Amino acid sequence: MSERRAYIRHHSNEWKEPEVFLDTSHWHDKIFIGGSWAPGSGGVGDVIEPATGASLGRIGIAGPADVARAAEIAAAAQHAWAQTPHTERAAVLRRAGALWAQHTEEAMWWNVREVGAIPGMAGFAVHVAEQECYEAAALPARPYGELIPSEQPRLSMAQRVPAGVVGVIAPFNVPIILGIRSVAPALALGNAVILKPDPRTAVTGGVTIARIFEEAGLPPGLLQVLPGGADVGEAIVTHPLVRVISFTGSTGAGRRVGELAGRHLKRAHLELGGNSALIVLDDADVDEAVNLAAWGSFFHQGQICMTTGRHLVHERLYDDFVERLADKAAKLPVGDPAREQVAIGPVIDAGQRDKIHALVGASADAGARVAAGGTYDRLFYGATVLADAAADTPAFAEEVFGPVAPVARFADLDEAARLAAAGEYGLSLGIVTRDVMQGLALADRLPTGIVHINDQTVNDEANAPFGGVGASGTGSRFGGAAANVEAFTETRWVTVRGQAPAYPF
Incomplete structure (x- = not known):
């Protein structure tokens, strides 16, 4: 804690006692499943500071068995969440945005130590996470369908409905942004989420997000955080209750995720490499x-x-x-x-x-x-x-x-x-x-x-469409209401008649 005080004193305009929002007592040797912190079936792993090689703590590691349990819990919780009034879902996302702002220094501290980010990058990541939650908070109030013409005497609609359980697999490099940009809109639109952060940055990209939504009042079971290896990622992609995959990582790994998702007939949104x-x-x-x-x-x-x-x-x-x-x-x-x-x-x-x-x-x-x-x-x-x-x-x-x-x-x-x-x-x-x-x-x-x-290639804003073509991914899936709604909902056709028709047999 003394090092954290020194960091916050150095990088804040006005020093204050550091928060204990991410204190290890919450998550030491644990994963986040079913709305609580519990041991993972994959054991534990050290949180290593790349600058020094020192251990900053120990995180729980999930296994495939945890994925199966998390998917069942998430699916059970998701239906009630989807039926929750849009104002209540939006309020959770707004509170999450405010919590990012409230705990900026502590989130930055972990980002600098665990990821190796310079403070400017760490602060930018937390700012974007805050904005991602505020942008997502506007999604529940958007029109969720449209009336379409019908040649029959009936009301015909195209309706957007939550996909169900969304699997989010995020990498080590910018773990806050690359996790929250899928987690926040997916939750806002009525889904449950299983998040697999990279085990090398599981506090910044996993624990932080879990704690934000825990404190924001997200009902238990809607967000599971399962740090783990490729076996956990494969279990998320193949589990029948997980209907949409949002993957960010290398092109090689993305090809494998896309192939596996295709075999299991589920959508995979792939944000991959670049040059x-x-x-x-x-x-x-x-x-x-x-x-x-x-x-x-x-x-x-x-x-x-x-x-x-x-x-x-x-x-x-x-x-x-x-x-x-x-x-x-x-x-x-x-x-x-x-x-x-x-x-x-x-x-x-x-x-x-x-x-x-x-x-x-x-x-x-x-x-x-x-x-x-x-x-x-x-x-x-x-x-x-x-x-x-x-x-x-x-x-x-x-x-x-x-x-x-x-x-x-x-x-x-x-x-x-x-x-x-x-x-x-x-x-x-x-x-x-x-x-x-x-x-x-x-x-x-x-x-x-x-x-x-007249700018370089590294830019990101929560309300702007983001995604690549070719080996860089499957197009814009993040940023902006249209991209997020397309990514995390399904479209169904609904008709309503005042009187049932009489068919010839």
Whole structure:
């Protein structure tokens, strides 16, 4: 607790005694099931701080048996929740939003320590979670159907109804946002939810969300939080009572989830990887472009699906851009975000670090020049710039998920479009130019789910549609009322007659 006091004192304008909202007495060695904290059938796991390797506590680990129990509980609770007046469901979501604001410092503390986020990223995640709940609070009052014409003398309607039990599988990198953006709208629309956070970030991405809704007055059984491995994820996808899957993670894992969901005839909303391009046209201001590029590639150690993974720079600006980006990267402070003012914290674990380093090494072997970085200390990987990248350079062609900026040059718009469209991903796109209409015209040539003119690729707002195409996922499923209603409800046809018809037999 003393370290938490020090963190809150350092990062708050006015120090106050820290909350005990997420105190380990609630969740030590436990999962959240049936509205209470109980041991999981998968044992326990340490909550590891990547910056130091220290244990911050122990979380309960679920097993497939817990999924079966949770699904039964959730299905039993869901019907009454769906029948609850829309005003009451909305009130729960509003209270949840207020609780995120009330407990911001404590949620940030865990985000910094468990995830390795710098404080700015941690605060942004909590802010988005608050807004996701407020946006979701508006969903219960939306019209839930429409009248449609009928050639018979009857009232004919298309009605939106809750899907039932929704399974949410969220990753380690931005665990609060990537969990709450499905949990909040699914609950608001009358569903029950089983959430499986990554065991590496189970407090930030699981316990925090459970505690928020516990305190917000969500009836027991409507939210289950089951940290676990692939066996738990598979059990959620295959259980017959779970009707919709919302998965965020790697493209490889997403393909397996989609295949499994297809075999079990259930909908799967897949938010997957990315290798987003930032295109710097010949009329751009180099300093502005470098500022955008550094943020897009190095923010949160590059561990964001929207991270700028490819920099395409017009040949007229290329050398200047590489020199200035490399200089900026070399000066970015790297270290423990809980104890130092840094720009780059640790990556999540040694496996992720080794993958990053292998891609950097393979790229150098393939002819790319390491203009900055390319080294690490423990889990701290320095901001890295790879000049002279080509379409087949490993770090340019693949999603790195680390603080690495491969830079390639282009001669004209056709070449820029060809390079940007290469590969299987289609999540986010940034274009830097003084000619906004030219930027929009270029964006129209590229298959991506998100476009930012004169901004980098990492942006997120609770009311904006979010999703990618191709290997980046199955389209916009999050953000905005229409996307959320489509994702977490079913449509049924309802007719009403004043008098039963007489049929000929």
